[in-house]
Amino acid sequence: MHTAQAWLAKIRDLPLPDKVRLMNVCGGHERSISMAGLRKALPGNIELIPGPGCPVCVCPEQDIYLAIQLALHEDIVLVSFGDMLRVPVNVPKSAIRSLEQAKAAGADVRPVASPLEVVRIALTEPQKTVVFFAAGFETTCAPVAGMVAEGIPDNLLLLMSGRLTWPAVALLLESEQPGFDALIAPGHVSTVMGPEEWQFVVEQHHIPTAIAGFSPESLLAATYSVLRQLIEQRPFLDNCYPQVVKAHGNQAARRLLAKTLDVIDAPWRGIGIIPRSGFELKAEFAAHNARLKFPEATDNASHRAGEMPPGCDCARVVMGKIRPVECRIYGSACTPRTPVGPCMVSDEGACRIWWASGMRKELAETVVIA
Incomplete structure (x- = not known):
């Protein structure tokens, strides 16, 4: 296996075009790229674009608002993964703007790390209604599906806000300006759903694609692969994370997802409805659906669809249209x-x-990605 230095040398030896744009759609990839300094290490004509790889970032305003209102006004315990507690909604500063602020105001809001912890809370407090605000991509939704399939306590409700990754990429590719020349596909999502989920990028759009892991070596191997594909004009789907990404993915996890969750058209914050991009509980689990349990609050929250804070360009950042430093209020x-x-x-x-x-504004060139 090549070292990171060896992959960089191979990339530098390639006859690269004047500019090539590579998009990743995984927050873990973006963290590895940034913390390892790969942007500075790669040739300057290679632009690495962060895309729709953050499930917290695309969780719709109305879902977060609904979770806050349930926590404040219903006799419940609201549990969610830690990142969700700090996400603000677009309300006046005098109002409660996040689950963290709701907790400070006296609501019973608790961060959790796994569905097992959620079940434990529901079992140890059977007199309380527990609402699990479940936001995440396929890798997070699979254990949630497993929790539902095993049978959950009667006092546990789910506010599902799960999303699938590939439909956002499809939306970009079907636009007039996709904004990237090759795709670094997510390793963890591919581990669950299988590499075949990304075959459409190559077959329908003729864009080079490689699945990567999270080490610099795997990311650089995927980078080299898609650059070679571009130069040779021979796009294909390459698996540069074969240690864990296998054909057809984790079939047990996929069966659990299919057994418990429906795939629906779903809103993405600041972006709008993306067809067949969301997970919702199947009708047979309606007794555990928080939206059905609290219809009035759900209806009130639905009027907040599309809301974003003034000046916030997160939706354009998520879709790779601008770099983070180009957001009007970044920093x-x-x-x-x-x-x-x-x-x-x-x-x-x-x-x-x-x-x-x-990365600060004063350190970055003001070049728009797309």
Whole structure:
């Protein structure tokens, strides 16, 4: 196996075009790229674009607002993965803007690390209604599906806000300006769903694609692969993470997803409805669907569809249209200590990752990606 230095040497030896744009759609990839300094290590004509790889960042405003209102006004325990607690909604500063603020105001809001922890809370407090606000991509939704399939306590409800990764990429590719020349596909999603999920990028759009892991070596191997494909004009789907990504993925996890969750048209924050991009509980589990349990609150929250904070360009960052430093409020109104948009909140958000790696506006060229 080549070292990172060896892959960099092979990439530098390639007859590269004047400019080539590579998109990744995984927050873990973006973190590895930024923390390893790969942007600076690669030739300057290679642009690495962070794409829709952060599930917290695309969780729709109305879902977050609904979770906050349920926590504040219903006699429930609201549990969610940690990143979700700090994501603000677009309400006046005098109002409660996040689950973290709702907790500070007295609501019973608890961060959790896994569905097993959620079940434990529901079992140890059977007199309470527990609402699990479940946001995430396929890798997060698979264990949620396993939790449902095993049978969950009667007092546990789910507010599902799961999303599939590939439909956002399909939306970009079907637009007039996709904004990238090759794709670095996500390793963990491919581990669950199988590499075949990304075959459409090659077959329908003739764009080179390689699945990568999270080490610099795997990311550089995938980079070399797609660059070779571009130069030779021979696009194909390459698996540069064969240690864990196998044909057809994790079939047990896929069966659990199919057994418990429907794939539906779903909203993405600031982007709109993307066809067949969301997960929702199947009708047979309706007794555990928080939206059905609290219809009035759900209806009120639905009126907040599409809301984004003034000046926030997170949707354009998520879709790879601008770099994080090109957001109008990056580093000024919006920092990790005072986040305005979700991309600065989540550890998988491109803005948070760029800030953590030391990227500031004054250090970056103001070149628009697309």
